[in-house]
Structures are given as structure tokens and as C-alpha cells.
Amino acid sequence: MSTPVYEARGIVRSYGSVSALQGAHFDVQPGEVCALIGDNGAGKSTLVRILSGAEQPDGGEILFEGRPLELSTPTDARSRGIETVFQDLALANHLDPIQNMYLGRELMKPGVLGRLGFMERSAMRDHGKEAFASLGATVRNFSGPVGGMSGGQRQAIAVARAAAWASKVIFLDEPTAALGVVQTKGVLDLIRRIRDKGIAVVLISHSMPEVLQVSDRVHVLRQGRRVAVYQAKQTNVEELVGAMTGALDGKEAA
Amino acid sequence: MSVQTQEPTAAEVEREARTPVSARVMAGLRAQAMQIVLVWLVIVIVFSAMSPDAFLDAANFRNIAISVSILAVLGVGTTFIIITGGIDLSMGSVLVFSGVVSSMVMQRLGDGQGWGVAIVGILVALASGLMWGLINGFLVAKAKVPPMIVTLGTFGAALGLALVLTGGIDLRAAPDVLVDSVGFGDVVGVPSLVIIATVVVVIGIVALHRSRFGLHTAAIGSNAEACRRVGINVDRQLIKVYAMAGLLAGLAGVLNLAFFRSTTIAGNSLTNLDVIAGVVIGGTSLFGGVGTVFGTVVGLLIPATLRNGFVILGVEPYWQQVVVGAFLITAVYFDQVRRAAANRGTTRRSALSRLTHRNRKDV
Amino acid sequence: MRRTRVLTAGAAIVLASGMAACSSGGSADSGSSDAAVSGGSGEIDLAFIQGVIGDNFYISMECGVRAAAEELGDVKVSVQGPQKWDPSLQQPIVSSVVATSPDAILIAPNDVSALQRPLEEAAKESKVVLVDTTIEDPSIAVSEIASDNEGGGAAAFDAIKKLVPDGGQVLVIDNQPGISTSDARVKGFEDAIEADSDFEYVGVQYAQNQPAKAADILTSTLQKYPDLKAVFATNIFSAEGAATGIEQADVAGEVQVVGFDAGPAQVDALKDGTVQALIAQQPYDIGYQGVEQAVAAIKGEPTETKIQTGFSIITPDTLDSEEGQAALYASEC
Numbered sequence: 001m002s003t004p005v006y007e008a009r010g011i012v013r014s015y016g017s018v019s020a021l022q023g024a025h026f027d028v029q030p031g032e033v034c035a036l037i038g039d040n041g042a043g044k045s046t047l048v049r050i051l052s053g054a055e056q057p058d059g060g061e062i063l064f065e066g067r068p069l070e071l072s073t074p075t076d077a078r079s080r081g082i083e084t085v086f087q088d089l090a091l092a093n094h095l096d097p098i099q100n101m102y103l104g105r106e107l108m109k110p111g112v113l114g115r116l117g118f119m120e121r122s123a124m125r126d127h128g129k130e131a132f133a134s135l136g137a138t139v140r141n142f143s144g145p146v147g148g149m150s151g152g153q154r155q156a157i158a159v160a161r162a163a164a165w166a167s168k169v170i171f172l173d174e175p176t177a178a179l180g181v182v183q184t185k186g187v188l189d190l191i192r193r194i195r196d197k198g199i200a201v202v203l204i205s206h207s208m209p210e211v212l213q214v215s216d217r218v219h220v221l222r223q224g225r226r227v228a229v230y231q232a233k234q235t236n237v238e239e240l241v242g243a244m245t246g247a248l249d250g251k252e253a254a
Numbered sequence: 255m256s257v258q259t260q261e262p263t264a265a266e267v268e269r270e271a272r273t274p275v276s277a278r279v280m281a282g283l284r285a286q287a288m289q290i291v292l293v294w295l296v297i298v299i300v301f302s303a304m305s306p307d308a309f310l311d312a313a314n315f316r317n318i319a320i321s322v323s324i325l326a327v328l329g330v331g332t333t334f335i336i337i338t339g340g341i342d343l344s345m346g347s348v349l350v351f352s353g354v355v356s357s358m359v360m361q362r363l364g365d366g367q368g369w370g371v372a373i374v375g376i377l378v379a380l381a382s383g384l385m386w387g388l389i390n391g392f393l394v395a396k397a398k399v400p401p402m403i404v405t406l407g408t409f410g411a412a413l414g415l416a417l418v419l420t421g422g423i424d425l426r427a428a429p430d431v432l433v434d435s436v437g438f439g440d441v442v443g444v445p446s447l448v449i450i451a452t453v454v455v456v457i458g459i460v461a462l463h464r465s466r467f468g469l470h471t472a473a474i475g476s477n478a479e480a481c482r483r484v485g486i487n488v489d490r491q492l493i494k495v496y497a498m499a500g501l502l503a504g505l506a507g508v509l510n511l512a513f514f515r516s517t518t519i520a521g522n523s524l525t526n527l528d529v530i531a532g533v534v535i536g537g538t539s540l541f542g543g544v545g546t547v548f549g550t551v552v553g554l555l556i557p558a559t560l561r562n563g564f565v566i567l568g569v570e571p572y573w574q575q576v577v578v579g580a581f582l583i584t585a586v587y588f589d590q591v592r593r594a595a596a597n598r599g600t601t602r603r604s605a606l607s608r609l610t611h612r613n614r615k616d617v
Numbered sequence: 618m619r620r621t622r623v624l625t626a627g628a629a630i631v632l633a634s635g636m637a638a639c640s641s642g643g644s645a646d647s648g649s650s651d652a653a654v655s656g657g658s659g660e661i662d663l664a665f666i667q668g669v670i671g672d673n674f675y676i677s678m679e680c681g682v683r684a685a686a687e688e689l690g691d692v693k694v695s696v697q698g699p700q701k702w703d704p705s706l707q708q709p710i711v712s713s714v715v716a717t718s719p720d721a722i723l724i725a726p727n728d729v730s731a732l733q734r735p736l737e738e739a740a741k742e743s744k745v746v747l748v749d750t751t752i753e754d755p756s757i758a759v760s761e762i763a764s765d766n767e768g769g770g771a772a773a774f775d776a777i778k779k780l781v782p783d784g785g786q787v788l789v790i791d792n793q794p795g796i797s798t799s800d801a802r803v804k805g806f807e808d809a810i811e812a813d814s815d816f817e818y819v820g821v822q823y824a825q826n827q828p829a830k831a832a833d834i835l836t837s838t839l840q841k842y843p844d845l846k847a848v849f850a851t852n853i854f855s856a857e858g859a860a861t862g863i864e865q866a867d868v869a870g871e872v873q874v875v876g877f878d879a880g881p882a883q884v885d886a887l888k889d890g891t892v893q894a895l896i897a898q899q900p901y902d903i904g905y906q907g908v909e910q911a912v913a914a915i916k917g918e919p920t921e922t923k924i925q926t927g928f929s930i931i932t933p934d935t936l937d938s939e940e941g942q943a944a945l946y947a948s949e950c
Contacts, residue, residue: 075485090480092473094543103473104484106466117465145544147476148595308717317712422823423794426730438734514704514731520793520825521703521727558709565713568695571670575700 003066005030005200006051006082006169012059013046020046022224023060028169028200033191035203035211035232038221039244044204047221048171051202052084053077065168081167087174089158093147097139098128100146101161131164132157135193137186152183159190169200176210188214208237220244290536290552297556301563308566316445322551322558323451324349324513327506328529329550330458331387331499336533337462338475338495339542340394340401345503346525347412348386352379352507353517354416354425361427372432379508380501386412387500391493409526416519424516437512447509454502458547471495475542531557531578535585539593556581660691661721661915663908664714666707667698668725668749669826673880673946674853674900675725678748680950681904682723689912695719702796702826704731711735718742721911723904725749729797744914746907749900750797760910764898765925766798770805770851773875774813776894776930777847780873784815785846788838790831790855793823799851802877806849819845824855831858836866845872853878860891879931880946887933895931897944902926 004027013021021043028034038044049055051062053071062069064080071077074084091100102124108114125142132139137156146154155175162170172191176184191214195201205211211218212232220228220243228243241247302310328345335342356379363371386408393404428437439446462468470491473481481488511517536553538545557578564574665682667675679696686692697714699706704727712735714722721744726732733752736745740757747761755761777787789806792799803821810818819842824831831854839845839862848863850856856876860883863869869891876883879897886892903926910920929944936942 074483078485086483088479090477090483092476092480092543094472094476095469099469099473104481104486106469108466117461117467119464119466119469121464305717311716314713314716317709317716321709321712421794424728424730510705514708514728515733516704516728516731518704518728518731520795521701521705523703524701525705561709562713562716565697565710566717568697571698571700 002029004028005065007063008051008060010060011047011050011057013050013057020224024221024224025226026219028202030200031195031198033195033201033203033215035205035215035218036221037205037211037218037240037244042221043224044221048173048204052082052171082169083162083166084171085158085162085173085175089154091146091154091158094145096143097146097157098125098142100157101128101164132160135160135163135190137190151178152186155179155187156190159187163194166199169202170194171202173204176207208240222246290549294552294556294559297559305566309563318558318562319448320445322554323447324506324509325529325532325554326451326551327454327502327509329532329554330454330547331502332529333533333538333545333547333550334471334495335499336538336540337471337542337545338492341405342499343402343405343526344386344390344408344412345529346522347409348383348500348503349507349510350517350519350522351412351416352382352504353511354419355382356508357425357427357511357517360429366427367429369431372429376508380504383500383504383507384497387497388493390500391496394496395489395492420519424519426516428511428515432512433515436509447513450509455547455551462547472543531582535581539589660693661912662719663692663694663721663911664719665694665696666710666714666722666724668727669702670698670700673948674878676948677946678900678904680947681901682908683950685905685908692908692912702727704728708732708735711739715739720744720915721746723748723907723911726752729753744911746911748903748907759914759920760922760924762903762906762924763798764928766801767805769896769928770802771809772928772930773849773896774806774809776875777849777873780893781846786817786819786842786844787847787849788819788845789821789849790824790834790859791821791851792826792855802851824858826854828854828858828861831855832862832865835859835862839866847873850874850876853880853883856892857882860886863891878946879944881948884945887936897929897931899926899928900946
């Protein structure tokens with residue numbers, strides 16, 4: 001196996017007396033879709049928060065492109081090309097898709113104008129539209145507020161925003177949880193296209209069929225530990241559920 | 255393959271078939287700011303019809319513009335604050351305090367006359383307003399105290415300090431040049447006050463709609479948590495917004511001193527509500543995230559024009575308050591309708607038009 | 618479409634209020650804006666700008682204004698005023714009134730300097746009469762009419778002397794400093810009390826025209842000076858509040874209150890004993906004479922530059938006399 005672009009070993013994290021992660025492992029290759037599944041309370045969200053820089057682990061180590069890494073803020077992670085889309089999407093509803101895409105990373109005009117706060121609006125608009133198009137995300141209205149768009153559109157905008165800035169890894173927390181069938185298909189297509197660009201995608205999902213549809217590998221977390229890793233093509237829903245609930249003992253895939 | 259929303263409805267297909275030009279015009283008119291201008295024009299037309307000699311007169315419009323100028327300066331800062339989802343109740347008191355310290359300093363400088371003294375006075379007023387703005391911003395951003403509480407506190411504190419400094423007696427010291435040129439002077443026939451207010455308004459419009467400062471202001475009001483996640487320093491931005499509003503209140507203080515040649519300590523207790531009403535009538539949502547400075551200016555013009563017209567027509571003063579109050583409620587109602595429609599998606603019709611087009615099959 | 622809705626709503630509100638203006642009876646007239654008439658013949662347009670609306674003192678003044686208008690004939694009165702004693706509220710009203718080019722403006726200015734320039738402008742086209750309060754340079758007005766407030770203050774002290782013959786501590790509750798009228802009352806009172814060694818003056822506090830503040834001032838002063846014998850309240854709201862404060866502190870009868878102005882609330886207080894004497898101005902008279910002076914100026918007749926009106930002392934004994942009743946302030950005309 002080649003070096004994982006992002007790897008976690010033995011991550012420990014507790015909240016007071018509650019132990020959320022008890023030595024969890026994780027790894028993802030570039031250009032791979034890894035699903036992270038587990039029952040409620042298994043530690044998935046905690047692991048993602050730690051890997052995206054929003055929290056610090058109590059123990060264990062994180063390796064990025066083979067080298068040890070310590071993240072103190074999400075900005076640290078972002079500067080390395082690691083982006084995260086949480087379930088709330090973190091979109092500013094009154095702003096349009098382009099403004100959301102460039103939020104916090106606006107292109108400023110050169111020189112004095114830039115320091116006064118003037119932005120390259122048309123450049124951002126053009127590049128933004130290109131970024132959306134290259135991912136196949138069709139945004140119907142680039143100047144309307146994202147708050148007025150459907151759930152599927154908003155999800156696509158949030159995912160495409162992360163994908164546009166992520167150069168290495170992108171974490172998606174339940175991206176299709178609130179979507180209908182057609183919209184879910186659209187998001188899954190988007191995920192495949194991101195993977196095809198060479199970015200590693202880590203997907204948390206409760207939907208086994210989706211997981212099997214789009215992932216390359218599936219990591220199962222239970223009670224704060226990774227209990228199994230499966231190749232998606234070689235497993236099925238029953239086996240996954242079994243690993244999640246502990247009916248089967250953990251086994252590592254080859 | 256593309257990420258689509260649900261299949262287009264018949265209404266949507268119908269709309270796409272309309273020509274692009276009319277669609278853009280419609281979109282422009284739909285903007286709340288344009289609607290408000292139309293409302294103001296209707297008011298002007300009605301008053302002009304009822305009292306052409308007194309109302310429809312250049313001198314009268316001049317007076318309306320002057321009466322709105324100081325409020326407009328305050329309104330720019332308040333618009334920014336309300337867009338962040340906050341509020342500022344302290345502006346009237348900061349205005350008074352700034353006028354007081356400015357007057358006190360100018361009185362003690364030399365013989366209290368001349369442009370040198372005036373400029374120092376202006377800078378003192380700006381500094382004082384900035385100070386109160388920073389206090390407000392710091393308490394809101396860092397101490398996480400709700401803006402209404404913070405600014406209620408500074409409303410009392412600033413006024414109280416002004417009373418302590420003056421013993422409750424208005425100061426009337428201002429260099430003649432300040433009063434004559436800023437307070438009552440003209441530049442090519444336009445009152446200086448109006449020009450200063452216009453400059454402030456234009457800067458406010460550019461800052462809000464074209465600069466990153468304005469964009470981040472709206473972003474914070476829309477979703478502060480999202481801003482934090484993308485690395486925007488929300489606390490610093492909030493402090494800057496409140497500081498700017500304080501600076502403008504300081505400017506308003508010296509303008510007020512120049513115009514009334516008095517620190518008007520007893521007055522300005524209702525100024526905050528007048529300005530907030532103007533901001534809301536102008537279409538800025540009290541919930542934050544969206545708003546326009548232009549709308550605020552028109553929103554301030556409407557009560558001022560109403561009051562002017564009512565006095566000219568001889569309407570009982572109490573009725574004036576009732577009508578301005580009705581406008582405020584109507585404006586907030588339309589804001590609610592707009593928000594509800596936006597939440598449901600722009601492809602759906604608003605509750606209001608559904609109400610009025612009950613028999614149409616496609617709704 | 619929402620746009621039409623907004624337009625029709627706006628137009629409807631404005632039209633409705635316009636019609637309300639025309640049809641509302643009572644004190645509002647729809648001022649005619651045409652033909653500013655001057656000289657001897659024709660109708661005279663007179664605008665009365667009160668110091669603050671809803672104040673019985675100015676309502677009584679308005680009654681005097683209207684009575685004079687009727688008796689002199691051909692005088693059309695319109696009444697306006699700010700909802701608070703606030704020059705930044707009164708100034709736009711002045712400029713709007715000036716836009717109607719009235720023949721005369723009667724005004725109680727809210728501030729001596731803030732209203733100076735606006736009234737100078739007004740005086741160019743209209744005859745200005747200052748009632749009650751004044752401005753820095755009153756020469757632009759044809760006449761200044763006010764109560765002899767200093768004398769009123771002195772009379773208040775006389776009333777206190779009668780109520781507390783043995784002397785004692787006395788508090789003054791004023792509105793706010795900087796208002797010519799109440800400043801004069803306080804001065805008249807202070808001059809009188811300082812000349813009398815039987816009485817101790819514990820100072821003046823400001824209630825900002827708010828009865829609640831006046832009540833607080835009274836109760837806190839009682840904490841500091843439990844032997845307080847009397848209070849002089851320089852205007853309506855201060856007297857109301859002082860009476861409330863006395864009831865709150867349960868010292869009715871032990872602390873004598875002399876109020877200035879005789880509105881209904883104070884008359885009630887006089888009747889049930891929380892206030893012992895009222896110094897009533899003669900706002901009706903001020904209003905009446907104001908109109909007389911304005912009309913005289915318009916007709917080119919001689920005017921009196923300064924007129925001081927008198928005051929009466931009302932006690933529970935004199936309340937029911939004809940004189941007493943006539944001195945009370947009106948709630949409506």
C-alpha cells in the first residue's frame with residue numbers, strides 16, 4: 001500500500017468521564033473514497049473534528065503525507081488542503097454561491113485598492129463558475145442568496161466549495177442525509193468527480209447502500225475504535241451492520 | 255451529469271420564457287430599496303397635491319434634507335450594526351457626549367474661534383465617538399454580552415457622563431466658523447450638512463456593497479459560525495463595525511453642535527429609535543444578514559417627510575406618531591414576508607400573492 | 618405583485634391620515650397654505666408651536682390663543698408641538714411651519730440657542746412672538762410674554778413660610794437646568810430662602826420632566842434629610858412626582874409641597890392633601906396676549922416688547938372660589 005495522504009494512529013479523546021475515542025486508527029489514500037461508518041456514539045464525528053483541526057486529541061498521532069502533524073485550528077488544516085463540510089453546511093444564507101465559495105478567501109485587487117478592501121469580483125465570479133462547472137455542479141442562479149435554494153443545491157454548493165479549495169483531503173459529514181433520491185445521486189456523482197481529481201474523500205454516512213455505491217474502502221468504528229476495514233466491492237450491508245453492532249469480531253482487510 | 259433541483263414546474267418554465275430584459279427590470283424593482291423610494295414618491299405626490307405652495311417648494315425640501323442629514327450619518331453606522339444581527343441604542347447619547355467634550359475642548363483652546371480650533375474640536379468628537387464604539391464592540395464581541403444590553407448600558411453611561419461634565423447645563427461654545435460654514439453654510443447652494451451627510455452615505459454604500467468589510471459584515475450577520483469556520487476573525491470584524499458606528503456618532507455630535515450651537519443634552523433620547531425605525535423601514539432586516547444604506551436613507555426620509563407634510567397640513571401631532579408607527583410595522587411585515595418566501599425558495603409565490611391570486615391554478 | 622401592494626399600502630396610509638386630519642375635530646385645523654395675508658384686511662394665519670404637546674400648561678395657553686383668535690376675528694389658528702421637550706424635535710417643526718408662510722408664529726422655544734437661527738429665519742416672513750421661554754437674542758421677536766418667574770419663585774417661598782412657620786429644611790425639585798423659566802423660578806426661590814435664616818436650603822435636584830424621577834428624588838432626599846419639611850416643585854411633572862413620592866414614603870402631612878402650575882393631577886393632589894399649595898401661572902393670559910401682540914404687529918400697531926404675566930397662589934381654602942377655579946389649567950379647550 002502506498003503512503004496514505006492522511007493517517008491517524010491510536011487517537012484518544014475524552015470529554016470528562018466519557019471516552020469518545022479509545023485508540024482509533026484511520027487512513028486514506030489520495031484519489032480514494034473512504035467511508036467512515038459506525039453506530040451513534042461510535043466516535044465518527046469526534047474523529048472528523050480532530051482530523052479537520054476543530055479539536056485536539058488527548059493522545060495518539062496524526063500523519064499527513066507521511067509526516068507527523070499537529071493541527072491547532074481548522075485554518076491550519078485548510079492551509080494544508082484539508083477541507084471539511086459539516087452537516088450544517090456552514091453557508092451564509094444571504095450571500096450568493098460565489099460569495100460563499102470565496103468566503104474568507106476573497107481575491108483582493110492589487111495595491112492600494114486591495115488594502116482598502118476592494119475585491120476582484122468578476123475574477124471570482126468567473127473562477128467560481130468554472131470551479132462549479134468542472135465538478136459538474138449546475139448552479140441555477142449565481143446571484144441569488146443560497147438560503148433560497150433547495151437542499152440539494154445548497155449541499156452541492158457546500159461540497160463544491162470545499163472541493164475547490166481542497167487539494168488533498170475532503171471530509172463530508174452526512175452529505176446526503178436531508179436529500180431526496182435525485183439530489184442524492186447528484187451529490188454522489190460530485191463525490192466521484194472529486195475523487196477522480198486525485199483528492200481523498202472521507203465520507204460519513206448512515207446509509208449503507210450509498211456507502212457501498214460510492215466508496216472504495218469502508219472503515220467501521222465501534223466504541224471509539226476502528227474494528228474493521230472492508231473493500232467496498234467485497235462486502236455487503238449485512239457484514240457492515242454486523243461490524244458496527246459488534247455481532248462479528250473486527251477483522252482487518254488485506 | 256449535473257446536480258439538479260427537482261423537476262421544473264410549469265410556472266418556472268413560464269418564467270424562463272420571459273425576455274431577459276424585463277426579468278432584470280422586474281428584479282430591480284422587486285428590490286426593497288426601490289419599493290421604498292416609490293413609497294416616498296407617493297407620499298411626496300400626495301402632500302404636493304394637498305398643499306402645493308407650502309410643500310412642493312425648494313426651500314421646504316432643503317429643510318427636509320437638513321433634518322435628515324444628522325440622522326443619515328447615524329443611520330450608516332446603524333445599518334452596518336443591524337446587518338450583523340446586532341443593534342445600537344447608544345447612538346444618541348454618544349452624539350451628545352461627543353458634542354460636549356468637543357465643545358469643552360474648543361472653549362479652552364485659544365480664544366475659542368477659528369478653523370484650527372474647529373478642526374481640533376472635530377477630531378476630539380470623532381475620537382470620543384470611536385472610544386464609545388470600541389467599548390460597545392469589545393463588550394459585544396469579546397464579553398459576548400447581547401448588543402441590546404451593551405448599548406443600553408452605554409446609552410445611560412454616555413449620557414450620564416455628559417451630565418456629569420456639564421452639570422446638566424448645555425454648553426454653547428462653538429467657533430463661529432464651524433457654525434457658519436458647517437452648521438448653516440452652503441456649497442453651491444446645497445447645505446453643508448447635506449453634503450457631509452451625502453459623502454458619508456456614499457462611502458457607506460461603497461463600503462457595504464463593494465468592499466470586503468461590507469461583505470464580511472453581511473456574512474457575520476447571516477452565519478457567524480460559518481465565518482469562524484472559514485477563518486474570518488468574527489470578533490475583530492464586530493469590533494470594527496461598532497467602532498465605525500461610534501465614530502459616525504461622534505461626527506454626528508459635532509454636526510449637531512454646529513447646527514444647534516448647543517449640546518442639546520436633554521434631546522436625542524429618542525434618536526436611536528428614529529434611526530432604527532429608518533433602517534427597518536428601508537428594508538434592512540432586524541435579523542441581520544442583508545440590508546442597504548440607500549434603503550436606510552429613504553427609510554429616514556419617509557418619517558421626516560411625513561412629519562413635515564403633517565405640520566404643513568396642520569394634522570394633530572399625535573396622528574403623526576400613529577402613521578410613522580404604522581409604516582414601521584408595515585415595513586417589518588414585508589420583511590417577514592420576504593424572508594418566508596426566500597426560505598421556501600424563490601420558485602414559490604409569497605403568501606401575499608397567493609392570498610391575492612386565490613383562483614389561479616398554478617399556485 | 619408585492620410592489621403594487623407596497624404602493625397602495627403607502628398611499629392608503631397617507632390618504633387615510635390626511636382625511637383623519639381634516640375630519641378630526643378639536644384642536645387641529647387643516648392650515649391653508651395659500652395667500653400669506655398681511656396688512657389690515659383678510660384672514661390672519663397664526664401658528665402656535667407649543668413647548669411640548671400634552672402639557673396642561675400649553676393646553677391652557679392654546680385655549681387663550683383660540684379665545685383671542687375668535688374675539689379678534691379672522692384669525693386662523695394651527696397648533697403644533699414636539700412630543701418631548703427637545704430642540705432637535707422642535708426645529709423641524711419650526712421649519713415646516715415656516716414653509717406654510719404663516720402671518721404670525723407664537724412659540725415656546727425648547728432651547729435658547731438651538732432655536733435662535735431657525736427663528737431668525739422665520740422672523741423674515743412672519744411676526745414671531747415668544748411665549749413662556751425665550752431665546753438668546755429675542756430682538757427678532759415682536760414681543761416676549763412670560764410669567765414673572767422670579768417673582769413666582771419668591772411667592773412659592775412665601776407659601777412655604779406660611780405652611781411651615783417655624784422653618785426647617787427645604788428641597789427644590791426642578792425640571793432641568795438651562796430652561797429660562799424654571800431657572801428664574803429657582804433663582805427667585807433661592808434668593809428668598811437664603812435671606813431667611815429660619816430655613817435651610819438642601820439644594821436643587823433635576824427630574825427631567827419625569828414624575829417617576831421626581832418621586833425617586835423625594836424618597837432618596839428623605840433618606841438623607843429625614844427632617845425635611847418642605848419641597849418646592851418648579852413645574853407640573855416635578856410636582857406630580859413629588860406628591861407620589863410623599864405618598865410612597867408615607868409622610869403625607871409631614872412634608873409640605875408647594876407646586877408650580879395647576880394641572881388636574883396637581884389639583885387632585887391639592888384636594889387630597891399631598892400638595893399644600895400651588896403657584897399657578899396664567900397661561901391662558903399669555904396665549905391671549907400673544908395673539909393680541911401678533912395681530913397688533915401685523916396691523917402695524919405698536920407692540921409691547923416684554924410682558925410679564927402674574928400668578929396666583931391656590932390653597933385648599935381658595936380652590937373653590939371663582940378666582941381659584943379660573944386659575945386652573947385646562948385639559949382641553
